Amino acid sequence: MADKTLIGKHTFATRYPLGKAALGAVCAALIVSGCSKETDTNAFLDPTVPADQTYNEALANIDAGDLTEARKKFQKVDRQHPYSDLAKKSLVMNTFLAYKQGNYPEVIASGKRFASLYPSDEEAPYALYLVGMSHFRQLSDVTRDQKSARETYRAMNEVVTRYPDSEYVEDAKRKMRIAKDQLAGEEMLVGRYYQERREHLAAINRFRTVVEKFEDTRHVEEALARLVESYYALGLNSEAQTAAAVLGHNFPDSQWYKDSYALLESGGLRPSENQGSWISKAAKLITGA
CATH class of the missing domain: 1.25.40.10 (Tetratricopeptide repeat domain)
Structure with missing residues (x-):
């Protein structure tokens, strides 16, 4: 279900029917008293105005498309009648309107x-x-x-x-x-930066983070291949072979695996998993995303 649909469920047309009905009909739907067909322009500034009147005026503002004024009045109810039922309603409605306005x-x-x-x-x-x-x-x-x-x-x-x-x-x-x-993409970006500068240990730390903490993202495939490259560059062949083996097990048709396999083969090596490696342990969490 898309977020637009979910948020749409909380539009005022469905939660608190407004439509083209008069303010009196709105108040009846909400079972709130104190409605008036005329809005006192000074009511918003008068702390003695009942909460239900201000609340209903806010609903009328929504019906008229004036969300900014509606928010002000909901805020007034919340401020002047804390912990009341209308204050609670006003707070969540103000939150929704703020979202609608991009605030x-x-x-x-x-x-x-x-x-x-x-x-x-x-x-x-x-x-x-x-x-x-x-x-x-x-x-x-x-x-x-x-x-x-x-x-x-x-x-x-x-x-x-x-x-x-x-x-x-x-x-x-x-x-x-x-x-x-x-x-995960942020970690990969930084890891590739270090790798390009031949700072392989720093790069490995970033790629390892992706494999261990972001194992269900689309970046784990590349992260494993980058680990093969970085470990191989450092002469840590067992780790490079393990990374390649895990990569091949989870992404057998991947171009990243083909490239990793070719890299190891150029040095007379093949993918081989070392069960004691952190990579092998982390592999149990990889989903092949």
Whole structure:
């Protein structure tokens, strides 16, 4: 299920029917009193205005397409009536509107706050999912800092572990895989840089990280081949042969394996797995992704 569909389930048209109905109909649907056909322009600044009136005015703003004004009023309810049922609703709705407007820092702060205040509420997994999506929307190319990828993985993992039965789990897992692939790509980029400079030990450390920590990403295939090259360049033939053997077992038709095999053969060697090598132990986790 795509994230767009999941988030769409929380549109106000489906959760809190607005459509073209009058504000009075909206209030009836929400079972909230204090509705008025006219909006007092000074009500937003008056702390004595009942929470339900401000809340309903925010809903009317949404119906009119004024999301910024709606957010202000939801924030007012949350600020002036803390821990009330309407404050709780206002907080999650403000989080959603902030996401719709692309205000990701606000989404992250608001979503985390909701999950912290109301961890058992049915909307808590949704709030955390929006936090993860806000980080996900800021993913950058692997040549740049991958903070957003790390935060995406962390936030989506929280959705999966804390709310395993929620409707967001499957998409959260997909986003985790994408984030993990980004992080593996960053390691490969740095590893190739070191390898080109013939700093093979530094390169090996990066490629090893991919094999051990990102074993289910598309980068593990190349990482194993790069390990063959780096270990072979250092004269560590047993490790090079083991890496090639693991590569051949998991990716027998890979061009990376063919190249690794040819490299070893040029030195009179063949792929051969050393069961005591860290590579052999890590191979048990490789999925052939």
